[in-house]
Amino acid sequence: MSILNCTVKYILFFLIGIIILGFLGSCGIWDPADARKIPANVNERVRKNLEEGRGFSIGKSMSERKGGTSYQFASSNPMWRATLEILDFLPFANVDYSGGIITTDWYNEGTSSDESIKITVRFLTNEIRSDGLKIIVHKKRCTIQQKCTVKKISSALEHELRVAILKKAVLFEAEFNKGKKKFKRKDLK
Numbered sequence: 001m002s003i004l005n006c007t008v009k010y011i012l013f014f015l016i017g018i019i020i021l022g023f024l025g026s027c028g029i030w031d032p033a034d035a036r037k038i039p040a041n042v043n044e045r046v047r048k049n050l051e052e053g054r055g056f057s058i059g060k061s062m063s064e065r066k067g068g069t070s071y072q073f074a075s076s077n078p079m080w081r082a083t084l085e086i087l088d089f090l091p092f093a094n095v096d097y098s099g100g101i102i103t104t105d106w107y108n109e110g111t112s113s114d115e116s117i118k119i120t121v122r123f124l125t126n127e128i129r130s131d132g133l134k135i136i137v138h139k140k141r142c143t144i145q146q147k148c149t150v151k152k153i154s155s156a157l158e159h160e161l162r163v164a165i166l167k168k169a170v171l172f173e174a175e176f177n178k179g180k181k182k183f184k185r186k187d188l189k
Contacts (some may be wrong), residue, residue, distance in 0.1 A: 078176065079128060083121050084170035086161065090119065100124070106140055116140045119161070126170045135161050 039045050044049055080094045084095075094103040102125035106116040118138040125132040142148040 037070035041130060072093075077126055078169040079123060079126065079165065081172050082165045083130065083133075085168055086164050087121070088155065093118075114142050116142075117157075119157075121161075122163075128166060128173060130166060133162055133165060 016186040042181045062169060065116065080097060087102065087104060090107050091103040093105040094101065096102075102121045106118050108116040115130075116139070118140065120136040120138070122136075123132065123133060137153050137155055137157055138147050139151055139153045140150045
């Protein structure tokens with residue numbers, strides 16, 4: 001029994017030692033500031049930090065909150081909004097903004113009862129670019145015995161969707177930029 005207690009103590013001591021060494025090892029080497037690159041005057045240091053984007057202002061953060069919260073998600077992405085608007089006549093099976101994918105459910109417009117299409121749009125970038133979208137169209141054809149085959153097809157529909165989405169996204173971007181105000185920082189005295 002005493003051997004077991006002694007072993008537990010050594011294991012505990014060993015684990016605590018590893019944790020302490022881990023904390024000490026994670027500390028970086030102190031990087032002193034070069035006095036030649038940092039101005040001695042406080043106002044000049046503040047101006048330099050603001051120019052480099054390192055500044056923080058409580059007044060600025062409070063003024064942003066007065067008008068409501070600003071969210072950066074799907075409603076501010078023109079490509080996403082344009083795609084949802086262009087494909088709004090289709091039922092959606094999967095819409096995942098964080099994953100950057102929109103998948104429609106099988107759709108049959110009634111012209112042919114044995115054929116359905118499914119459209120998948122992948123967003124490769126948030127920028128409005130033609131190579132920022134990957135559009136895949138699948139066609140499902142079923143026989144009377146409900147034996148179905150699914151094939152990925154290349155059709156003019158992909159190109160037409162890409163052009164329509166890009167045109168709508170450009171309009172959304174222009175509308176967003178028109179309402180956007182440009183703020184300039186006040187010069188420090």
